[in-house]
Amino acid sequence: MDFLVGADNDDGRARRGSRASSGRDGRRGRRRRRRRNKGGFLAPMLAVIVLVGGLGGAGYYGYTWLRGVVTVEDYTGSGTGEVTVEIKQGQSASDVARTLEEQGVVKSARAFTEAIAEAGKSSSLQPGVYTLRKQMSAAAAVELLDPSKQLLDRVTLKEGLRLSDTLSTLAKATGKPLKEFQAAAKDTAALGLPAYAKGRLEGYAFPATYDVTPKMSAADILTAMVDRFNQTAEKDRLVAESKTLGRTPHEIMIIASIVQAESGSVDDMGKIARVIYNRLQEGRKLEMDSTLFYGLNRYGIAATNAELESKSPYNTYRRIGLPPGPISNPGDHAIQAALKPAKGDWIWFVTTDPSRGITKFASTESEFLRLKAEFEKNRGNG
Incomplete structure (x- = not known):
């Protein structure tokens, strides 16, 4: 028991003693630690001094080499001569940079990628053909690759x-x-x-x-x-809409080409398309000058009697139905008119005043003859 009690007391004294002795022994410990810290600071400083000293000799050449690696090779000025460069669909700025270096436009691909990134144009490159120069600065090359300067x-x-x-x-x-x-x-x-x-x-x-x-x-x-x-x-849903009309897409394009050739304005297109459909439905000949002249490989607005006897498959004065193919390349308005013709019972139309592009429509033969006489009168005055 005395041993146990004494152990407690000894332990207590040991703890108190450690605090008491810290005045002398602790100061020695701190001095030792400070000396060790001073040594730890001096070591890297000495290494830096040695390294800097080394630069005075062979280290200078290492610095020169490092500067060459970091510095991007680039030409100065606007270059000379002329080089045609094509940017292809899907090419990135890096792809273009390699092309420019290969063609002698810029000194290095890296110079171009850095220049175009700095200009904020990396994503603005567009496919096309551009005219640049040999040995020009990367920044100058970026300027000439603007989409507005395409060669076309x-x-x-x-x-x-x-x-x-x-x-x-x-x-x-x-x-x-x-x-x-x-x-x-x-x-x-x-x-x-x-x-x-x-x-x-x-x-x-x-x-x-x-x-x-x-x-x-x-x-x-x-x-x-x-x-x-x-x-x-x-x-325009050409295939689906033509099926609704009971026609093939090719037939719609034939009708559209006739509409395009015969109309004086977009406003007339739907009505002319309706005349074509009405004549086809009644089994009438189309009797279109535009198809006849296409078969004759010439242009005109009024066929002669001799021309009306042409045996061309495009002579719709002699043949019933549509000609074998389109007679022109129609635009979107004519295609839409062929797919969605205007409503009406017209069977004839006459361009009564060709110089002004005025077309009139008739549902009866008497109206048609009156419009034809008007055309003859205007042509005579012309």
């Missing part, structure tokens, strides 16, 4: 152009030989035509404004026009 030809094809005129317009606008467009137009399997087109491009080269780059071939351009038609056909 803008071609506008009017609604109602025949295919032959469409190809001639394209050849003149792009500087490509006409024979290239004619050959491409014959290879319809490569153009993406719908099956109901029956392998003929006439009627399906959609009229619109197209941006054509120098690297596009004749086939590429015509394919773009067919693609545009396919988009319009999908928008």
Whole structure:
């Protein structure tokens, strides 16, 4: 028991003793710790001093090498000469940077990626063909790759152009030989035509404004026009709506092409479409000058007696029903008119004043003869 009590007392004394002795022994401990801390601070300082001292000799060359790695190689100025660069669909800024470096436009791909990122234009690159220069600064290259500076030809094809005129317009606008467009137009399997087109491009080269780059071939351009038609056909639900009318999509396009050729304004299109449907329903000949002249490969507004005897399948004065194919490339308004004709019992229409594009409609033969006389009078005055 004395042992146990003594142990408690000894323990208590030991704890008290440790506090009492801390005055002398504790100070020695703190001094030892401070000396150790001073040594820990001096060691890395000595290493830095040694490293800095090393830079005075061989270390200088290491610094020079490091600076070369960090500094991006780039040309200065606006460059010289001329380089045509194409940005392809789906290419990133990094892809374009490599192309520019390979073609000698910029000194390094990294210089371009940094310059375009700094300009905030990394996501604004657009496919197209651009004119740049050799050995130009990356920042200058970024400026010339603005979408507004694309190298292209803008071609506008009017609604109602025949295919032959469409190809001639394209050849003149792009500087490509006409024979290239004619050959491409014959290879319809490569153009993406719908099956109901029956392998003929006439009627399906959609009229619109197209941006054509120098690297596009004749086939590429015509394919773009067919693609545009396919988009319009999908928008207008051509296949489904033609079935509702009891017609094939190809027949609708034939009607649309006639509507486009015969109408003087968009307002007339629905009525002209209705005249065509009414004549077809009654088993009448269409008797359209536009189809006759297409078969004769010329233009006109009033056929002669000799021309009316033409044996062309497009002579709707002699043949009942629709001609075998479209006679022009109709626009969206004409297609919509063919799909949704106006309501009315008209059987005839006459463009009474061709110079002003005025067309009038008749439900009886007597009305038609009166309108025809008006046309003859206006033509005589012209």
